[in-house]
Amino acid sequence: MTEDTVAIRPTQPSTMEQTPAEFTGKSGPPIHEFVALILWLGILPIVISLIVASFLLLPFLKLLMVIGVLVFLIIIPINQNNKWGLALARYVYKHAAGYFPATVYVEDIKAFKPDQAYVFGYEPHSVWPLGAGILLDLARYIPITKIKILASSAMFYTPILRHFWTWLGISSVNRTNFKSLLKSGYSCIVIPGGVQEVFLMKHDSEIAFVKARTGFIRLAMETDSPVVPVFAFGQSYVYKWWKPRGKFFLKLSRVMKFAPIIYWGNFWSFIPFRRPLLMVVGKPIHFKKNPTPSIEEVSKVHSEFVEALQNLFDKHKTRAGYPDLELQIM
Numbered sequence: 001m002t003e004d005t006v007a008i009r010p011t012q013p014s015t016m017e018q019t020p021a022e023f024t025g026k027s028g029p030p031i032h033e034f035v036a037l038i039l040w041l042g043i044l045p046i047v048i049s050l051i052v053a054s055f056l057l058l059p060f061l062k063l064l065m066v067i068g069v070l071v072f073l074i075i076i077p078i079n080q081n082n083k084w085g086l087a088l089a090r091y092v093y094k095h096a097a098g099y100f101p102a103t104v105y106v107e108d109i110k111a112f113k114p115d116q117a118y119v120f121g122y123e124p125h126s127v128w129p130l131g132a133g134i135l136l137d138l139a140r141y142i143p144i145t146k147i148k149i150l151a152s153s154a155m156f157y158t159p160i161l162r163h164f165w166t167w168l169g170i171s172s173v174n175r176t177n178f179k180s181l182l183k184s185g186y187s188c189i190v191i192p193g194g195v196q197e198v199f200l201m202k203h204d205s206e207i208a209f210v211k212a213r214t215g216f217i218r219l220a221m222e223t224d225s226p227v228v229p230v231f232a233f234g235q236s237y238v239y240k241w242w243k244p245r246g247k248f249f250l251k252l253s254r255v256m257k258f259a260p261i262i263y264w265g266n267f268w269s270f271i272p273f274r275r276p277l278l279m280v281v282g283k284p285i286h287f288k289k290n291p292t293p294s295i296e297e298v299s300k301v302h303s304e305f306v307e308a309l310q311n312l313f314d315k316h317k318t319r320a321g322y323p324d325l326e327l328q329i330m
Contacts, residue, residue, distance in 0.1 A: 006097070006138065021109040023138045025097025036095035039088065041128070041270045043161045073159035078166045085167035092168065093137035100238070102134040102277040105316070111283050112142050118187040118284060119220040121305055122230045123208040125197040127239045127263045130272065131232035131279045132189050136169050139187070147187040150178060152195065175219065182223040190216050198259035199243065205326045206236060206313070210306060217302045224289035227301065229282040229309040233320030238272035239263040278320040282312045
């Protein structure tokens with residue numbers, strides 16, 4: 001993304017100690033925004049539709065051919081530095097940010113150091129954590145140049161999607177990979193609530209399933225990576241959705257690492273409704289590096305994160321246009 005695609009508005013500091021800043025994607029030609037959204041959000045439903053249609057409509061030999069091609073796409077190596085793939089990713093983020101439009105508001109931009117790795121605790125997950133991708137792209141203005149989004153490993157067994165997500169800066173959320181990225185100097189955007197948070201979503205309030213999620217705090221402490229609370233306003237309203245209930249579907253979600261949810265946007269499609277997104281980035285929570293933190297030490301930092309997330313929500317919900325919205329931290 002080039003700078004002329006983003007409106008950069010330094011804001012007046014609320015105190016002498018803070019320097020807030022705001023970055024907003026600019027709206028562009030509708031055709032580019034439409035193509036970007038298809039590339040970004042359409043691959044998974046298209047692949048699923050292809051598989052279902054193949055089972056229902058194709059003769060057995062042709063079905064085997066389709067399955068063979070898909071398996072081949074799952075196992076072939078991915079070049080994460082492919083110049084065409086990276087160019088495509090930049091195109092998607094550029095036009096997607098302008099579609100909603102999406103804004104990243106940083107409470108104190110001077111609190112961040114470009115050579116430091118951070119763990120961004122991003123909430124909520126919603127149907128899709130779309131704002132996480134926008135945050136990854138606009139993080140260059142904070143400036144943070146090395147950053148990844150951590151997502152369910154199940155997505156990296158999906159043909160075509162695994163390649164494109166890699167180019168978009170998305171990586172597997174498994175512990176080994178998470179720790180390796182932080183040690184290599186990459187900041188990581190992680191959604192602590194994960195699949196279970198999707199299962200717990202409500203239409204009338206925001207849900208953050210973080211009280212039992214301390215693993216990301218432990219890894220942050222082990223690698224001396226400050227934790228940053230992030231809340232995305234508006235993201236939960238870009239899709240309408242329906243989800244099944246019950247313990248069976250919750251267990252199924254955990255096994256699949258993906259929630260079985262039905263969602264739709266414009267014209268009952270995967271194109272989201274045009275709703276402004278506001279990702280609010282709080283101040284980093286610092287602590288002493290500890291390669292073997294105790295349960296009590298992890299719990300203390302985790303409590304600070306939960307409190308900071310709640311404060312971030314309460315402080316900015318009116319700015320985001322949701323003065324009566326409530327956040328349930330579970």
